[in-house]
Amino acid sequence: MKKTFFSIFFVMIFLSAGAQEDHSLENIADSVVADARLLYRSEMASWYGTDVFMERAKDKERAKGYFSYSIPGMVRCIFFTADEIPKVIAAIDFDSTYNVNTAVADFKERNFTETEQEIFAFRSKALDVINSDTFFLHYKNTNYNIIPVIMNGEKRVYVLTGTTQNGEVIFGNDYLLCFDAQNNLTCKKRLHNSIIRTNFGKQADGQEIVGGMHSHVIDDFITPTDICTLMLYNPLMKWTQYTVMSKKFFSIWNCRTNQLVILTKEVIERINKDQKKRKKKDRNKND
Numbered sequence: 001m002k003k004t005f006f007s008i009f010f011v012m013i014f015l016s017a018g019a020q021e022d023h024s025l026e027n028i029a030d031s032v033v034a035d036a037r038l039l040y041r042s043e044m045a046s047w048y049g050t051d052v053f054m055e056r057a058k059d060k061e062r063a064k065g066y067f068s069y070s071i072p073g074m075v076r077c078i079f080f081t082a083d084e085i086p087k088v089i090a091a092i093d094f095d096s097t098y099n100v101n102t103a104v105a106d107f108k109e110r111n112f113t114e115t116e117q118e119i120f121a122f123r124s125k126a127l128d129v130i131n132s133d134t135f136f137l138h139y140k141n142t143n144y145n146i147i148p149v150i151m152n153g154e155k156r157v158y159v160l161t162g163t164t165q166n167g168e169v170i171f172g173n174d175y176l177l178c179f180d181a182q183n184n185l186t187c188k189k190r191l192h193n194s195i196i197r198t199n200f201g202k203q204a205d206g207q208e209i210v211g212g213m214h215s216h217v218i219d220d221f222i223t224p225t226d227i228c229t230l231m232l233y234n235p236l237m238k239w240t241q242y243t244v245m246s247k248k249f250f251s252i253w254n255c256r257t258n259q260l261v262i263l264t265k266e267v268i269e270r271i272n273k274d275q276k277k278r279k280k281k282d283r284n285k286n287d
Contacts, residue, residue: 025249025262028221032251033260035151036227039158041075042068042147043232049077049092052100057090057107067148069119074104078116086120088112118155122179123148126157129177129185137173139195141165155179160225161195169233171196171214174225191225193217200237211255213243221262222251230255 045068054060057079064082068075071093079090088111093104112120126146130136136144136159145160161173172192180186196214216222222244230242234255244251250268252261 025264029251029260029262032221032224033227033258035224036231038070038149038151039147039224039228040231041070042149043145043160043228044098045075045077045092045094046145047232048094048098048100048103049079052092052103052105053077053079053090056105059089062089067119067123067146069115069149080112080120086112088116119148119150122155122183123157125179125183125185126159126177129188130159133188135188135190136175137195139173142170142173142195155181155183158225160229163197167199167201169198169200169229169237171198171226171229174223190218191223192219200233200239208238211239211241211243213245216244216246220246220249222253222260227253227260231258 046066049066049068053063053066057063062081063079064086066077066079068077070076074093074095077092077094078088080086080088087109089107089109091106091110095102123146126148130144130146139161141164142161143164145162147158147160149156149158155178157177157179159175159177161170163170173195174191176187176189176191177185178187193216198212198214200209200212226242226244230239230253237255239255241255242253244253248265250263250265252263253259254261
């Protein structure tokens with residue numbers, strides 16, 4: 001995307017503070033961001049936990065899988081075995097910096113805690129569904145990232161599609177599975193209608209890419225998975241913002257401040273109209 005396009009949207013974000021009349025949109029934005037941050041913390045712990053495990057664990061070959069979850073003040077990534085009754089062989093705790101040098105790692109073999117057993121159980125059910133249901137689509141040079149979380153007592157598994165290609169970020173081809181207290185599947189939904197492959201870095205003409213956008217057909221708003229992906233890749237990109245458009249709303253994510261603004265299409269049209277008037281007025285002054 002061109003820098004000129006996104007400079008206009010920065011003005012829109014600035015003006016939106018006074019334009020956003022519907023407080024329910026603020027509540028929706030807060031809820032989406034809260035869910036996204038939970039996914040982000042889990043994925044960051046899994047990313048860096050894998051680095052620590054691969055570097056320091058002595059019995060890597062015993063690891064069957066891993067997952068991460070929040071504990072007071074930290075996020076823990078555990079690795080478990082393929083035994084009939086799985087054992088935890090590594091637990092790696094991160095603070096908000098996700099610094100591998102200050103992470104607290106415990107490689108003593110132990111049983112699951114009650115929380116870990118609960119997460120393992122519905123995560124396993126989710127994997128069974130994913131591996132047996134053609135509802136889930138697979139694409140070349142991608143893999144699934146499975147994120148089990150418990151949100152307000154509800155068991156959820158988010159499925160994100162990650163890329164194996166350098167300089168690429170993927171939105172879409174993501175899913176949500178919900179489970180009840182007995183780990184029965186209660187919902188299965190696509191969060192996007194397609195896969196969206198986006199390059200970051202520089203364009204063919206050498207101009208820096210400073211943002212992007214895509215449109216939503218299924219959902220009115222940017223999804224927690226969209227924001228999670230943006231936060232994960234933010235250190236690798238020079239993006240300033242990202243926009244998701246739907247039929248009625250614009251969701252604008254500020255990549256620098258990690259803030260979300262949701263505006264109605266009517267507000268966007270009003271802002272654009274004001275911008276055109278200002279430009280015309282400036283041209284007339286120059287003439």
